[in-house]
Amino acid sequence: MIKCPYIFLACSLVSLLMISSCGEPQKDTVDGNALGAETSPYLQQHASNPVHWKAWDESIFEKAEKQGKLVLISIGYSSCHWCHVMEKETFENDSVAAYMNENFMSIKVDREERPDVDQVYMTAVQLMTGSGGWPLNVIVLPNGKPIYGGTYHTRERWLQVLNEVQKRYESDPQGLSEYADRVAQGIQEVNIIPETGGESDQNPRAVEEAVSLWQSRWDVQWGGNAGVQKFMLPCDLSFLMTYSHLSGDQKSRDHAKTTLDRMALGGIFDQVGGGFFRYSTDTRWHVPHFEKMLYDNAQLLSIYSKGFQLFSDQEYKAVAEQILSFLIRDMKAPEGGFYSALDADSEGE
Incomplete structure (x- = not known):
């Protein structure tokens, strides 16, 4: 082991x-x-x-x-x-x-x-x-x-x-x-992590089966996974875009794009100041939980850049640019590093 x-x-x-x-x-x-x-x-x-x-x-x-x-x-x-x-x-x-x-x-x-x-x-x-x-x-x-x-x-x-x-x-x-x-x-x-030996024993069919099981939990209308709250899960989106590109799976490609679209148009994205809030308190990405995390936005900057490469959608480029502007303007410290988060609370509210 x-x-x-x-x-x-x-x-x-x-x-x-x-x-x-x-x-x-x-x-x-x-x-x-x-x-x-x-x-x-x-x-x-x-x-x-x-x-x-x-x-x-x-x-x-x-x-x-x-x-x-x-x-x-x-x-x-x-x-x-x-x-x-x-x-x-x-x-x-x-x-x-x-x-x-x-x-x-x-x-x-x-x-x-x-x-x-x-x-x-x-x-x-x-x-x-x-x-x-x-x-x-x-x-x-x-x-x-x-x-x-x-x-x-x-x-x-x-x-x-x-x-x-x-x-x-x-x-x-x-x-x-x-x-x-x-x-x-x-x-x-x-x-x-168990040792797998010198030769790769990965089975592409196993990945397809895993994605197929995962699809049963997708919210096909609003993107992301079904549930009363929604988290953005950048790693999931990155996987879906890579998987759909390599496998040609249209369902995965469509779901990735639906999720990117819905997130960018929803309240979870700060339409004025740029950057994404922590998560959505509803199924439509409408009402956010108002803290902003550095690690979420850093990953989503990469995700929307990757989405622009894959889908050639100018809106994704605009979102990536707004995330970057937000990070530099609001999250960069005078010393050169970046703050980890912006609090959801302000003056006790």
Whole structure:
């Protein structure tokens, strides 16, 4: 078996716990919120919470082991709308904070600062629940192995989860340990790529069958995949354009073009300022979720350029130019780099 070198570090929870936090080690703060000295904008946003947050550090797990406490890991990023909502509803609440402080060691993680940590626990939550997102909230044993994971919770649901997990930990620690071992094993297996040998055994028919199965989930009228919300998924579009060009599959070609057209004409594309918003809250690409991500727009710049090459559609060239103008005007920092995102919230709204 060959482990993928890019994510090898993330494959091992044990190795992950041995990675110290970025920069200087945090001070040994027994009580209180310890995020005030952090440089991450996301961690700074939680520095005034009554929760006794700590930044990621291996010593926290050692303390949890000595105190017999579970560790609560909450992962997000500064422009994440639902991260802000859960903070205001839940993490700023004194009664919630008191319960968390009494029963858990609580860690806040900026996924843009620690993608290695996010990779491990996002994989765990996807294995446990079938989906993921942010804020990513995971409860783990003192050895770092997860026993519960989810995304946004209402205040009432969060307290219910904490109470149920804490009772289970007190009544059946061995059962939770065995479950955590299975999840940790699943994380490692997901990140293992089997060796295929020297000769390629890829079967073009298998690709055709996979595309055929995928077609059943397409929204042929509005493009993209069927569902109550729509994400742009640039990698999917890139594959479809390449596949349809190489195979001559007209259905895939038509779906790729429908998706590009609908996205460019919808509200998910900023018709005034250029650039694409994060995702659509409806099936018609009409009402966007208003944050803008650098990685979405960087990929879509490539996608619409590729679409212009494939379809010779001048509108795609115009969209690509508008994306580029937006990135240079609004996302480029004075120092020369690029900001990662524009927040969906403005002045608390």
